[in-house]
Amino acid sequence: MIKEDVKHLFDRSACLTKRQFEAYLSGNMITEEVYAIEHHINGCPLCSMAMDGMQLRKDALVVANQLNTDFLADHLAATPQQSASNAASYVKSLKPKEISTKPLITGVKVLVAIGACAGILWFVQSVGKNNSGAKTEEPQQEEVVNVATPPQQEEQSVVVEEPLMAEQPATEEPVAEPDPAPVKEQPAIGPPEDKLKPVTTKPATAPVTTTKPAATTAKQPVTAVKPTVVPPTKPVTKTTAIPATKPAPTPAKPPVAKPAPPVVKQEEPKAEPPKPVVREEPKPQPKAEQPAPAPAPKKEPVEELPNDPIAAGKTLMDKRNYNAAINRMRSEMRSSNKARRQEAVILVAKCYQQLGNKDRAAELLKSVVDEGGPEKKNAKKLLKEVDKNAAKEEE
Amino acid sequence: MDRTKVKQDLVPDYRRLLDEELARRYAEKGEQGALLAIFERYGHIVLGICYNHYSNAMDAKEATQKIFIKMSEELKKTPVDKFKPWLLKAITNYIAWNSTNTVPVKQNRIISHSQLEFEEVDSRYEDENVAELIYTIIQRLERDQKECIELFYFNKKDHILIANATGHTPEQVKGYIQKGKIFIKHKVQEALRHVRP
Structure with missing residues (x-):
């Protein structure tokens, strides 16, 4: 048996929780639990020192319960970290690495596009110069087609075509014939241009009706490719059209909606004001009534108890409140004053006896008898009584 | 079903982890939950130890908070093999360094090296x-x-x-x-x- 006890001399256990501290200090523990806690304290300096500190102050556990993790959260939020309160967020934190490659790819694409545009510009300009020197019709048509093919770069193609516009007026009629071809080719280029077309065709059609058809054909390639340059015409149509539609509902709605909500609002406030008035009146009454009777009965017993734990314990015992008496005298059982300690132990033993825990009572009384001192005789007497009662109960 | 399982696997239950594992997770992965779990375990104990050295409850509470803040910084600098002795050392160091600036010590208990021993599984x-x-x-x-x-x-x-x-x-x-x-x-x-x- 002793060997088994020796084996468990160095058992390791988890540190004490708040509840265990609270229960141990308040004395609301059975002997086995007290023994287990003290077993841990014997081998854990942290809990041992914490217990010493908490025994010094009665409000220790109250302050311990007030401790929040808010200050840690604030501190961690202030310091740059990987964040991630759990593994999932940690996994999320890895994602930026994947995302970081995208800007690179897009940047490269832009650079390539700009390079291509620059090359095309240079090519077009060089060819245009050559053509202007030769003044032939057919090569110009090819150039227009070439210009129409890269319209993915919108602004740059527009810039290219403006000088062409300056050259083309000299040859308005011949250019008119090949124009339909590039216009037909454009839809085949891709959907991005489709979006541009409706925007550009509208302003183009307007001048077509007023001017010669040749001029319209000459302007078409230019207008078709410069959606951004033309906007002065678009906004006019759009602004006139959109405000006509958009503002219409907005002013139209409010007047419709306004009359309705005010009716509701007017009804609600009418209904609400009386409610708070009615609620406010009854609330203070029960509040005023409830606290008044509650503290009154509580204060009386607290005031009656003396400051001395033993005296308080005696008064509680007179009132047959044995558990409270034990809790009250628990601290005195650890007193360095032998006489007071023994007195407290005997009183606690009496309480245990009254509560029916005779083993614990006998154990405490035996400890006083073994120790010897002023309370030894009393302890012996009580021990005999406890033994007699136990024997009677057994019979 | 699979997604929920994956989520459960990813979100660890810090209450089941050992102190050293929590410290490692916070130091290496920056998991704040691990540090908060350590505080849940030892916050009241650190406060209790501080009561031995500070007469005022608010000072003890403030010291506890500062110890944990310092601990969060130190954990990232140095790996911790045995957490409890390390924590006790951190507490005693803090109190020793700040003893001149704090409230007069009421219970001046010197922690000797013999008290710094913990049970080990053997x-x-x-x-x-x-x-x-x-x-x-x-x-x-x-x-x-x-x-x-x-x-x-x-x-x-x-x-x-x-x-x-x-x-x-x-x-x-x-x-x-x-x-x-x-x-x-x-x-x-x-x-x-x-x-x-």
């Missing part, structure tokens, strides 16, 4: 030969230490009962048991080194 203690060795070492202990250890571990009496039986205060009883255990542990470790190098 299966060799369960060996019968070692058990016999421990028993013989107990017989060689000082009278008070021997008495208290025998009453506590063999007679299963708590500190108050032992104090009443021996005439010591419960605090003295605790001290005798702790010192006796440390002495036994050192002797056993010495013996084991010689027997099984």
Whole structure:
């Protein structure tokens, strides 16, 4: 048996929780639990020192319960970290690495596009110069087609075509014939241009009706490719059209909606004001009534108890409140004053006896008898009584 | 179903993890939940220790918070093999360094190195030969230490009962048991080194 006890001399256990501290200090523990806690304290300096500190102050556990993790959260939020309160967020934190490659790819694409545009510009300009020197019709048509093919770069193609516009007026009629071809080719280029077309065709059609058809054909390639340059015409149509539609509902709605909500609002406030008035009146009454009777009965017993734990314990015992008496005298059982300690132990033993825990009572009384001192005789007497009662109960 | 399983796997239950694992997770992965779990375990204990050195409750609370903030910084700098001794060292260092600037010490208790020993898992203690060795070492202990250890571990009496039986205060009883255990542990470790190098 002793060997088994020796084996468990160095058992390791988890540190004490708040509840265990609270229960141990308040004395609301059975002997086995007290023994287990003290077993841990014997081998854990942290809990041992914490217990010493908490025994010094009665409000220790109250302050311990007030401790929040808010200050840690604030501190961690202030310091740059990987964040991630759990593994999932940690996994999320890895994602930026994947995302970081995208800007690179897009940047490269832009650079390539700009390079291509620059090359095309240079090519077009060089060819245009050559053509202007030769003044032939057919090569110009090819150039227009070439210009129409890269319209993915919108602004740059527009810039290219403006000088062409300056050259083309000299040859308005011949250019008119090949124009339909590039216009037909454009839809085949891709959907991005489709979006541009409706925007550009509208302003183009307007001048077509007023001017010669040749001029319209000459302007078409230019207008078709410069959606951004033309906007002065678009906004006019759009602004006139959109405000006509958009503002219409907005002013139209409010007047419709306004009359309705005010009716509701007017009804609600009418209904609400009386409610708070009615609620406010009854609330203070029960509040005023409830606290008044509650503290009154509580204060009386607290005031009656003396400051001395033993005296308080005696008064509680007179009132047959044995558990409270034990809790009250628990601290005195650890007193360095032998006489007071023994007195407290005997009183606690009496309480245990009254509560029916005779083993614990006998154990405490035996400890006083073994120790010897002023309370030894009393302890012996009580021990005999406890033994007699136990024997009677057994019979 | 698969997604929920994956989520459960990814979100760890910090309450089940050891202190060292929590410290490692916070240091390496920056998991704040691990640090908060450490605070849940040891916040009240650190506060209790601070009560030994600070007379005012608010000062003790403030010291606790500062210790944990400093701990969060130190954990990232140095790896921790054994958390409890490390934590106790961190607390004592903080109190020692700030003792001049804090409120006058009420309970000036110096922590000696002998108190900084924690229980360690060692299966060799369960060996019968070692058990016999421990028993013989107990017989060689000082009278008070021997008495208290025998009453506590063999007679299963708590500190108050032992104090009443021996005439010591419960605090003295605790001290005798702790010192006796440390002495036994050192002797056993010495013996084991010689027997099984």
